[in-house]
Amino acid sequence: MSIITNINKVFDHRIRLGIMSILMVNEYADFNTLKELLGATDGNLASHAKALEKATYISVEKQFIGRKPNTRYATTKLGRAAFKKHIDALEKLINTQ
Template sequence: MAAVRKLDAIDDVIHQKVRLGVMSSLMASGECDFNFLKAALGVSDGNLSTHLTVLEESGYVRVTKEFHGKKPRTTYAPTDSGRRAFEAYVAALEEMVRR
């Protein structure tokens, strides 16, 4: 039973590999733009967009859309809730590894 409770501590929103990559990048950098994330993770526009939407709807990332000259730029940053969720996710994994 204890193993089941430990698995319940793993946040399914973050655990998916693309979303884990996004959150890891955002935690390390503080803020990343769409093109950086796309290149860093090696995913398509549509795939990345879908995962970013899940993170945004979960309240884990903040989206900022602006223009630099005439070029649109979309950046993402972890929210306080997203930071806490990521830290809890990492702590849960560390706890599982220690046992």
């Protein structure tokens, strides 16, 4: 069996890896925080967040703070497990080289 099998296609992008990394160590993060930390554009971040949401790796919570809409993201249990597996696979790949 190849170790490549544990590399998760859903995480195969810088922004998606970034979103997951931030959410792994924070209870939640809102859209603007993610945008600032990752240096991504609105559209770019939204589409990658959507992909992670579709895989049910992150959960999305929309609310209003005053009049401003605010979107909060958090990891799901499935997402955390998948991300850990992905990181382990990456580390193994690096170590075998």
